[in-house]
Amino acid sequence: LAKTTQPISMDSYEGQEVNITCSHNNIATNDYITWYQQFPSQGPRFIIQGYKTKVTNEVASLFIPADRKSSTLSLPRVSLSDTAVYYCLVNPSGTYKYIFGTGTRLKVLA
Amino acid sequence: DTAVSQTPKYLVTQMGNDKSIKCEQNLGHDTMYWYKQDSKKFLKIMFSYNNKELIINETVPNRFSPKSPDKAHLNLHINSLELGDSAVYFCASSQVENTEAFFGQGTRLTVV
Numbered sequence: 510l511a512k513t514t515q516p517i518s519m520d521s522y523e524g525q526e527v528n529i530t531c532s533h534n535n536i537a538t539n540d541y542i543t544w545y546q547q548f549p550s551q552g553p554r555f556i557i558q559g560y561k562t563k564v565t566n567e568v569a570s571l572f573i574p575a576d577r578k579s580s581t582l583s584l585p586r587v588s589l590s591d592t593a594v595y596y597c598l599v600n601p602s603g604t605y606k607y608i609f610g611t612g613t614r615l616k617v618l619a
Numbered sequence: 620d621t622a623v624s625q626t627p628k629y630l631v632t633q634m635g636n637d638k639s640i641k642c643e644q645n646l647g648h649d650t651m652y653w654y655k656q657d658s659k660k661f662l663k664i665m666f667s668y669n670n671k672e673l674i675i676n677e678t679v680p681n682r683f684s685p686k687s688p689d690k691a692h693l694n695l696h697i698n699s700l701e702l703g704d705s706a707v708y709f710c711a712s713s714q715v716e717n718t719e720a721f722f723g724q725g726t727r728l729t730v731v
Contacts, residue, residue: 608664
């Protein structure tokens with residue numbers, strides 16, 4: 510399974526766009542890239558998933574370059590409630606095992 | 620309607636006791652999981668079950684015994700609790716062909 514590396518923490522201000530980059534150099538051909546969000550005292554929650562290029566939903570965008578060795582989660586106009594830990598996962602479809610790394614602790618300041 | 624629900628939410632118990640945590644999902648998923656999140660916030664998989672069968676056991680001590688009476692339930696029984704078992708335990712479920720997992724709210728276990 511591909512190992513992921515992300516910044517341990519980030520600070521941002523309300524209304525700014527936040528980009529969190531994840532490195533996954535040994536990603537396999539059938540791996541998908543998935544991001545989860547975890548608030549204190551809650552379980553992780555799925556945000557977005559992609560395989561290549563760009564994916565956008567109502568919450569975030571995911572940018573994946575052609576070599577797929579990294580990915581960037583983009584959160585537009587963050588608010589205080591976006592303060593959470595964000596995890597990047599790389600897993601094949603059909604996996605029985607989701608491997609969570611250390612995650613990025615995002616703190617949004619007023 | 621809670622998709623993945625765990626009970627209890629909090630559990631405080633003495634060393635040496637035996638305790639159980641229950642998990643139920645109403646999503647119709649085939650696969651269920653138990654994760655442990657320690658004080659340093661590392662989320663580590665413990666078990667995966669698919670259609671009531673154990674698929675993954677991540678070198679978890681034998682004191683931990685998962686039981687899946689049906690596809691919608693995966694309970695975790697822990698014997699002879701130790702201080703190091705104190706953590707938050709999360710249950711999750713997914714459809715195998717989809718990489719999106721749904722997590723419960725967690726059970727905070729404190730062993731004193």
